[in-house]
Amino acid sequence: MREEVEPNWFPRWEDELPSPEELMPLSQSLITPDLALAFDILTPNPSSEPPRPPPPDFDSPDLSAPPESVSTGYAGEEPARTLKRPRLVWTPQLHKRFVDAVAHLGIKNAVPKTIMQLMSVDGLTRENVASHLQKYRLYLKRMQGLSSSAAGPPMSAADAATEHLFSSNPIPHPFLCRDGSGQETYMQFLAPPLLHQHQQMAAASVQNQQYYHQRQIRHLGSTSDYGLFARGAAQPLGLHRIGVSSIGMMQPPTMASLPNSYGDDMDSGSGRGGRRVLTLFPTGSED
DNA sequence: CTTGAAATAT
DNA sequence: CATATTTCAA
Numbered sequence: 001m002r003e004e005v006e007p008n009w010f011p012r013w014e015d016e017l018p019s020p021e022e023l024m025p026l027s028q029s030l031i032t033p034d035l036a037l038a039f040d041i042l043t044p045n046p047s048s049e050p051p052r053p054p055p056p057d058f059d060s061p062d063l064s065a066p067p068e069s070v071s072t073g074y075a076g077e078e079p080a081r082t083l084k085r086p087r088l089v090w091t092p093q094l095h096k097r098f099v100d101a102v103a104h105l106g107i108k109n110a111v112p113k114t115i116m117q118l119m120s121v122d123g124l125t126r127e128n129v130a131s132h133l134q135k136y137r138l139y140l141k142r143m144q145g146l147s148s149s150a151a152g153p154p155m156s157a158a159d160a161a162t163e164h165l166f167s168s169n170p171i172p173h174p175f176l177c178r179d180g181s182g183q184e185t186y187m188q189f190l191a192p193p194l195l196h197q198h199q200q201m202a203a204a205s206v207q208n209q210q211y212y213h214q215r216q217i218r219h220l221g222s223t224s225d226y227g228l229f230a231r232g233a234a235q236p237l238g239l240h241r242i243g244v245s246s247i248g249m250m251q252p253p254t255m256a257s258l259p260n261s262y263g264d265d266m267d268s269g270s271g272r273g274g275r276r277v278l279t280l281f282p283t284g285s286e287d
Numbered sequence: 288c289t290t291g292a293a294a295t296a297t
Numbered sequence: 298c299a300t301a302t303t304t305c306a307a
Contacts, residue, residue: 087293087305111298126298131293134300294304 088128097121098132 090098101118102110112130119129 090292113298127294130298131295133298135292137299289307291307292305294302296302297300 085123088124090132094121095132098129098136102133102136 097119098115101115105114105118110133112126112133115133116124116126116129
């Protein structure tokens, strides 16, 4: 499990380079990040929370195993587990999956529905994928258009995105903070004043970095708990190796696999002083 | 207040 | 399904 991320993406893999990630049965397990969310009962913030149109139609598969019962001890059980779809946060991992799926599908079959199906990420709706796909395409265009003086052969789009994703992944520029004037100013290498709000990560992989559920009790604590789980987590894994030709079948190619197939323990913007923490597609104007 | 990112509407 | 617009959060 040491051959996950390889810097050897540049060489022409165009044809069908099955990277380790590729070979691995795509499976993403997203689980509840902050347990502290259970505490959001204190300030529901009527001004910005109340009108939450609950998805009336949505298969509620198995909303199981709350990681742990936080010692809430509140009589009224909060139904915020299944209903309530706050907002999808495309964490780098998810994006990675997305890109992988697109890469495997090819531009032809890279349509929202197929992508969504291939990703097999529960809770992910076609809408989400579509939106993201749109942005992804835009990002691609932008990059290609701006590559006037791009050195060397243009790398594959998917790679580019992945690369950028990786770039903004794990603490890219250490202590560079943006000042109010837009000036970059070096901060002391010790500035964890502002913990970001929420971040998705495999709870199972959480070991040392548990500082995350430190959330400032400032404004609404709404965005955090999503019900994203691996869709086929409980399915008898019988079919992996879903090829491009397989997706044309009648039944959704639910490629089930064991969770945590990835070694993705990369954190995105953990904690930084100013803003600019989770910048997925960099517009090129990144500091 | 600005900007970026997802949701929603066309 | 693709694109444009609006909404929401940081």
